[in-house]
Amino acid sequence: MSQTRLHFTANKVDADRIFAALDAAFDEDGLPLAVLELDEDNDIHEVSLYADGDVDPVEARVKSILADLGLRKSVERETIPDIDWVSRSLEGLKPVRAGRFLVHGSHDRAKRHSGDLAIEIEAGLAFGTGHHGTTAGCLEMLEQVVRRERPRNALDLGTGSAVLAIALAKLAHVPVLATDIDPVAVRVAAANARLNHVKALVETVTAPGFHHPIFARRAPFDLIVANILARPLMRLAPEMARYIRLGGSLVLSGILDRQRDAVISAYVGQSFRHVRTLHREGWVTIHLKR
Numbered sequence: 227m228s229q230t231r232l233h234f235t236a237n238k239v240d241a242d243r244i245f246a247a248l249d250a251a252f253d254e255d256g257l258p259l260a261v262l263e264l265d266e267d268n269d270i271h272e273v274s275l276y277a278d279g280d281v282d283p284v285e286a287r288v289k290s291i292l293a294d295l296g297l298r299k300s301v302e303r304e305t306i307p308d309i310d311w312v313s314r315s316l317e318g319l320k321p322v323r324a325g326r327f328l329v330h331g332s333h334d335r336a337k338r339h340s341g342d343l344a345i346e347i348e349a350g351l352a353f354g355t356g357h358h359g360t361t362a363g364c365l366e367m368l369e370q371v372v373r374r375e376r377p378r379n380a381l382d383l384g385t386g387s388a389v390l391a392i393a394l395a396k397l398a399h400v401p402v403l404a405t406d407i408d409p410v411a412v413r414v415a416a417a418n419a420r421l422n423h424v425k426a427l428v429e430t431v432t433a434p435g436f437h438h439p440i441f442a443r444r445a446p447f448d449l450i451v452a453n454i455l456a457r458p459l460m461r462l463a464p465e466m467a468r469y470i471r472l473g474g475s476l477v478l479s480g481i482l483d484r485q486r487d488a489v490i491s492a493y494v495g496q497s498f499r500h501v502r503t504l505h506r507e508g509w510v511t512i513h514l515k516r
């Protein structure tokens with residue numbers, strides 16, 4: 227089945243407001259997840275939602291959210307055939323550095339320094355190229371956490387392109403469970419794990435939240451990373467507490483600056499303590515310990 231991309235552009239201030247409203251609707255009405263991309267040359271944000279099936283109600287809901295914010299935008303539609311995404315390369319996207327990691331597309335000839343941990347990504351429809359502040363924040367935080375804590379296993383919940391799962395496998399050489407609610411992302415994730423020669427360590431599974439028997443079989447996790455969005459993260463706090471090892475580390479991202487305190491208090495309520503927050507481009511990445 228083909229997908230439709232609904233998209234429109236916005237300036238930075240509007241994009242943050244729209245994103246927060248779409249985030250709430252994602253949680254409450256089941257709207258598709260919104261993705262924000264920055265066109266750095268023009269300093270314009272592009273907001274995209276990938277809808278399966280009947281796109282009319284999704285477009286109507288998006289337009290009503292924009293109207294509630296007092297914004298008039300023309301929402302464009304693009305039909306995306308469900309083919310060839312896994313093999314679509316990131317040609318044209320510049321390599322990104324975060325800590326020791328260098329994330330680059332398959333056809334990039336990125337200049338490497340000694341000590342670089344290169345991650346080759348074909349993102350296709352799945353989120354996670356390292357260009358977004360949340361992914362880069364997670365990569366940076368994971369490097370520090372792994373160095374200090376030496377986890378023996380890990381979970382990447384909401385893996386997208388598997389960029390974080392691959393980073394963990396390359397850095398810590400431990401088994402990583404990589405899950406996503408979106409089967410297309412899981413296909414892309416598995417392909418990327420193969421591309422980076424870490425398929426033996428990265429296990430990919432389609433699952434919404436913790437709804438799959440695999441979690442009970444692989445738990446407790448020494449390290450969990452989840453770059454989703456503030457609301458679903460707050461909702462998942464009790465299950466995070468259940469599946470993480472006592473003393474284990476949790477790295478959360480997809481959280482706007484202003485949502486930070488609410489997310490931390492949801493986790494403090496589950497016996498986590500806040501260790502550190504990283505700020506990047508209006509987003510935060512939070513390290514918590516149980």
Ligand SMILES: C[S@@+](CC[C@H](N)C(=O)[O-])C[C@H]1O[C@@H](n2cnc3c(N)ncnc32)[C@H](O)[C@@H]1O
Pocket residue numbers: 259352353354355356360361364383384385386387388389390405406407408411433434435436453454458480
């Ligand atoms: C912002 S992307 C992060 C991708 C990648 N981990 C990264 O850091 O670049 C969020 C991913 O979480 C997935 N997701 C959202 N809600 C989820 C849920 N409740 N359970 C599992 N995956 C979820 C989405 O499908 C998407 O691939």
